[in-house]
Amino acid sequence: MAMAQDGLVLPRLTSFSTRSCPRGDEVDYWRQARREAYVAVRTDPVGSAFGGEIRLGQYADFRLSTKRARPEKVRRSASDIAQGREDEEYLYLLFQLSGNLLVEQAGRRTLATPGSLVIYDSALPFSLSAKEYYEQVVLELPADKAFSLAGMSRSDDLLARTFDCGGAMGAVAAFFVNLAQRQDGDRLGAHRLEPQATALGTSLIGLTAPGQCGMPESLRRAEALAYMRVHLADPDLDADGIAAGLHVSRRTLFRLFEGTGESAMGRLRSLRLERARVMLRTQPGKQVSTIALETGFSSSVQFYRAFRAVAGMTPGEYREAGITEGPAAPVIPGLET
Structure with a gap:
């Protein structure tokens, strides 16, 4: 001291x-x-x-x-x-x-x-x-x-x-x-x-x-989110797999996300799209098809559809916007939703 x-x-x-x-x-x-x-x-x-x-x-x-x-x-x-x-x-x-x-x-x-x-x-x-x-x-x-x-x-x-x-x-x-x-x-x-x-x-x-x-439901949900993040690249990850990884029933898993505005699988898709968004802005040399696979989408077509539905533009258009607008604001660990 x-x-x-x-x-x-x-x-x-x-x-x-x-x-x-x-x-x-x-x-x-x-x-x-x-x-x-x-x-x-x-x-x-x-x-x-x-x-x-x-x-x-x-x-x-x-x-x-x-x-x-x-x-x-x-x-x-x-x-x-x-x-x-x-x-x-x-x-x-x-x-x-x-x-x-x-x-x-x-x-x-x-x-x-x-x-x-x-x-x-x-x-x-x-x-x-x-x-x-x-x-x-x-x-x-x-x-x-x-x-x-x-x-x-x-x-x-x-x-x-x-x-x-x-x-x-x-x-x-x-x-x-x-x-x-x-x-x-x-x-x-x-x-x-x-x-x-x-x-x-x-x-x-x-x-x-x-x-x-x-364990409060908020902490059980935090564990579920952490499990999703770790296994996010697995295209076969589904509700059964998440529930098994957490040692809970499907019903318990679904209940954890009741009242949050998103279902368990909806939250998984949001996490995948958020990681894809960051990769598009921070890894400009990586092909969009590779990003799709690394974020757990089974095909580029599925990725394009999901991304456009949420962002209102294609992954390529989002990346181009980042070049002209500057990189996306960094996610601060501990503060992201």
């Missing part, structure tokens, strides 16, 4: 970047950086080159960081845990900003996708795998204290599950994303937000925890 002139204890900020180490030492440097910023893990690059950056803010009751890295595989085994020198056990809440990250823990595996939240625990073996460049905000909370403040018994029920950041959870996610991205430029402001950040971090545990007096 650092002291301001008026005696306030400001958050301590530390930066790690492989660009600051000798060429060829990037992986060893990154392992040490991860150990200092989080907990000891074994990491290996995927591909011929590796690079990463961590910007870490250390507060009295939590740590908050932005992390960017090229493809890597990360593992923390039981022996790593036994040999670790950490004073406490931590929960890591990952707010995914870009790229996908496969998280495996407690017998489950899930995909952290842009706009989602995934949690893992340093006290249990885990693995993280990214096949592409990714960026995320990481909130670290002392595990026992977080569960205690949330009024819950510690368990692994919420680990390695993907939560869609919508509703109340989206507001909390947006708070931490914005704080992490601005803390190094305004440490005094970050310090003044510290009490609220501690309370909001604890609230996230309660929002994501299944089985606490029954």
